[in-house]
Amino acid sequence: xxxxxxxxxxxxxxxxxxxxxxxxxxxxxxxxxxxxxxxxxxxxxxxxxxxxxxxxxxxxxxxxxxxxxxxxxxxxxxxxxxxxxxxxxxxxxxxxxxxxxxxxxxxxxxxxxxxxxxxxxxxxxxxxxxxxxxxxxxxxxxxxxxxxxxxxxxxxxxxxxxxxxxxxxxxxxxxxxxxxxxxxxxxxxxxxxxxxxxxxxxxxxxxxxxxxxxxxxxxxxxxxxxxxxxxxxx
Numbered sequence: 001x002x003x004x005x006x007x008x009x010x011x012x013x014x015x016x017x018x019x020x021x022x023x024x025x026x027x028x029x030x031x032x033x034x035x036x037x038x039x040x041x042x043x044x045x046x047x048x049x050x051x052x053x054x055x056x057x058x059x060x061x062x063x064x065x066x067x068x069x070x071x072x073x074x075x076x077x078x079x080x081x082x083x084x085x086x087x088x089x090x091x092x093x094x095x096x097x098x099x100x101x102x103x104x105x106x107x108x109x110x111x112x113x114x115x116x117x118x119x120x121x122x123x124x125x126x127x128x129x130x131x132x133x134x135x136x137x138x139x140x141x142x143x144x145x146x147x148x149x150x151x152x153x154x155x156x157x158x159x160x161x162x163x164x165x166x167x168x169x170x171x172x173x174x175x176x177x178x179x180x181x182x183x184x185x186x187x188x189x190x191x192x193x194x195x196x197x198x199x200x201x202x203x204x205x206x207x208x209x210x211x212x213x214x215x216x217x218x219x220x221x222x223x224x225x226x227x228x229x230x231x232x233x234x
Contacts, residue, residue: 003185009186016190026174026175027172027194034158037096041097041153045101049104049106049146074160078163078167081095082167088167091167099160101153103152104149108142111145111149114142115137115138143215147213151206154202175187
């Protein structure tokens with residue numbers, strides 16, 4: 001039997017769909033960790049990126065954070081976190097949050113900086129307080145770019161959460177790690193397919209959320225998000 005047939009047989013086995021080690025349970029663990037890590041990263045990064053972008057300062061900081069985030073492997077962060085907290089969910093969570101912060105903070109900064117200065121001047125001319133100006137004028141305009149950062153971070157987290165299995169946590173990565181340990185290649189391929197499928201679903205879901213969260217007059221900007229980022233950080 002070919003490897004593809006063996007993978008299909010693996011998925012067809014009812015034992016792989018039941019209990020705490022079954023696909024639904026592993027999938028739920030993976031989704032939980034991914035969602036919590038992305039939300040935590042957004043809570044940390046969005047205020048920083050929005051404030052820096054609003055005042056037009058800290059561009060070098062935002063760019064350096066993004067570059068460091070790309071340069072430092074998540075596995076290195078995971079190893080360091082294990083030394084501090086031991087094995088389990090905590091080091092995996094820390095590594096995923098660290099992975100998600102750079103694109104969120106960078107896109108928040110770029111989105112806020114891209115707001116037309118005339119809109120800010122008009123808001124000030126109307127006597128708007130600064131926090132009202134940020135919430136009602138600047139953030140709706142910046143939202144397409146901000147949501148693009150969250151979308152990028154979320155998909156990266158879903159794909160990278162497989163590393164959590166290395167430190168004895170669950171998720172879909174268990175099929176890959178356990179498959180290597182047992183030389184069970186159908187299980188490895190099945191785990192990879194599941195992770196890829198979940199990442200694809202996350203991409204579609206976050207793209208839909210980005211579309212819904214963006215005010216209707218601003219939805220055309222979704223097509224220009226990448227161009228805005230490249231122009232700002234070249």
